[in-house]
Amino acid sequence: MSKTARVYKIELLIRNRGHVSFQTLLEELEVSPATLKRDLEYLRDQLGAPIEYDRFLNGYRFLQEYRGHKHELPGLWFTERELYSLLMTNQLLSGLGSEGAISRHLQPLLDRIHELLGPSESDVKTLFKRVKIIGSTSRPVSATVFELLGEALLKRHRVHLRYHTRARGTASDRDVSPQRLVHYRNTWYLDAWCHTRERLLRFALDAIEDATQLDVKAKDVSLKQVEAEMDGGYGIYAGGHAYWVTLRFSPNAALWVSREKWHANQKGELQPDGSYELSLPYTDPTELAMDILRHTGEVSIVSDTGKVADIVRNRIANAFSMIAVKDH
Structure with a gap:
């Protein structure tokens, strides 16, 4: 029995029985007298347990002021x-x-x-x-920015951002009300109400050039609304009209893909021939196309209401074109 389990049991025995003798504790814990003494000292000196030895009762009990009250040792509900x-x-x-x-x-x-x-x-x-965690393609975020946004999120304060938009290659100033921090594929994002655009937007933390917490109450948006507006797309892309694509994976790939979660609202079904059909929504085809291309040769697009199929076909054609040029 570990020390953690022993000190928990000592406290539990005294609480339930009122007082417990040294001999009884030895029998219950099955330890040596020296170990029991060390455990009792640890309980009192390190964890602040209000335990005393009563000579008249010949046992250990809680101090007078704790009798009749429930006492628990902080943290000791953990095994x-x-x-x-x-x-x-x-x-x-x-x-x-x-x-x-x-x-x-x-x-x-x-x-x-x-x-x-x-x-x-x-x-x-x-x-x-003996535990190794491997991260790839992570984008470093300033600790100052990360901590400031975390504090603003908890205190419900607005934040002024200097934000670099990669698509346009420009930076802009805007005030936002933080709603949620999101960690996705080794990168941090902030879901916030943008007071400039008057809607929910998702900001990459590594693209924030500067941030200042404002002494202004943040606009509260229900988490239900945040999830409805920000989680409908595929991957990190949020908002916009939702399209649907149905993919069919070969029996060889079906064994693995059928166990994967591509989207919270996905629909999957194993086919009689062992293949696997997966239907899921997306708003921006970019990231979904990249994940489909990972299974080239093992997947086909059954139906698509958007443009992800066109992007996949073009990228495959371009890839073969480059190979042909190199061979030539």
Whole structure:
């Protein structure tokens, strides 16, 4: 039994029985007297548990002022396995951070987990070495911008942005009301109400040249509306008219694609011949076309109400044209 489990059980036994003798604790925990003494000291000195030894009762109990009140040790509702899971979650979030911004704010929680596990319970550094998280094509975001937007999001304040629009190659100033931070394919985005355009827009955080939090209350948009307007497209593209495409994957690709989630509103069905048909909406065909091209030779487009089929055909034709030129 781990130290975390033992100290939790000690606290639980005293709470349920009123007082518990040293011998009873030894029998319940199945540890040596020296280990039990260390656990009791850890409970009182490190975790601040209000436990005292009563000579008349020959047992341990809560201090007088805590009797009759429910007492819980902070954090001890986690098992050791759950604490390890939290450590793994911290490492994952660290990989999503902007110059370590997320990890830095989670450090107090991480320190607390280390304290609960105890220095003799695990070698966290060794544990981390055996978990590797690989990120690709990430676009770095200024930690200052990331933290400012996070604070404005929580405090519900407006933000003034100097934003670079890649498509036009221009920068503009605008005031926005942050609604939601989105992490997608190693890049951070902000869903916000733009007071210049008077509608919801999605901003890439790495394209923000400067940001200033304003002492003005943000416009509140319900999350239901944000999801309805921003999550209808494919990938990171939001808003606009939704088109639908139906793809048919070969039996060879169907085994894997049938387990993938391309869109929250997708519709998939295995066919009698083992192929797999996938129907999904999109607003901008760019990203969807790229994902379809990953399966070239294993996928065909059954129907399309937009232009993704045209883009896929053109890119395949251009690719073969380039190959022909090189061969020549």
